[in-house]
Amino acid sequence: MSLVTLLPFIVLIGAMFLMTRSAKKKQQAAAQMRNDMQPGSGVRTIGGMYATVKEVNEDTVLLDAGPGVDLLFAKNAIGAILTDDEYNRIVHGIEHDLKSDESVVPDDASSLTETDEPADASDDKPIDLGKKDAADEPADEPAESADAEPKKSDEADLKKSDGESDAK
Numbered sequence: 001m002s003l004v005t006l007l008p009f010i011v012l013i014g015a016m017f018l019m020t021r022s023a024k025k026k027q028q029a030a031a032q033m034r035n036d037m038q039p040g041s042g043v044r045t046i047g048g049m050y051a052t053v054k055e056v057n058e059d060t061v062l063l064d065a066g067p068g069v070d071l072l073f074a075k076n077a078i079g080a081i082l083t084d085d086e087y088n089r090i091v092h093g094i095e096h097d098l099k100s101d102e103s104v105v106p107d108d109a110s111s112l113t114e115t116d117e118p119a120d121a122s123d124d125k126p127i128d129l130g131k132k133d134a135a136d137e138p139a140d141e142p143a144e145s146a147d148a149e150p151k152k153s154d155e156a157d158l159k160k161s162d163g164e165s166d167a168k
Helices: 003-035 084-091 153-161
Strands: 041-047 052-055 062-068 070-073 078-082
Touching: 003 078, 041 062, 041 084, 052 084, 078 084
Parallel strands: none
Antiparallel strands: 041 052, 041 078, 052 062, 062 070
16 A cells, blocks of 8 residues: 555544543543642632532542532532632622722723713714705606506516416
8 A cells, every 4th residue: 555545544543542641631630620629719610509518538529519508429529629719709699809909890881981070961962974855855856757668577567466487
């Protein structure tokens, strides 16, 4: 066999090798993350439940999902280990105040105006957008010339009614 006929197979095998290699790296990283789990850290399960790690065993994890609610999960069911700030923000709604020195932005646009006085409604004038009403058009320009004859195709269309065919 020549090299040209073997080249597609070589490329295919190389692509498969690269794909399995990246998947294997992701699996190893996930396994390492699960092995590094410590009691007291916040986790998210693959089902989307947030809980705190209470106890870590060989293949299982005991999670504290709430007051008096302890759940036993397989280590493989842990999707992510969360930082303390992220866990508190999601579960308890507590925002870590890192930006306390920055100014607070109001919900409305009142701070964007320079004056504190309310705008007068009497100052509003209609804005001319360049459109004209039909009554404003000059009468000396007719819309269509009166002596223009309709096109032949228009006459044929007018004579036809629904259900009639062209062929007779």
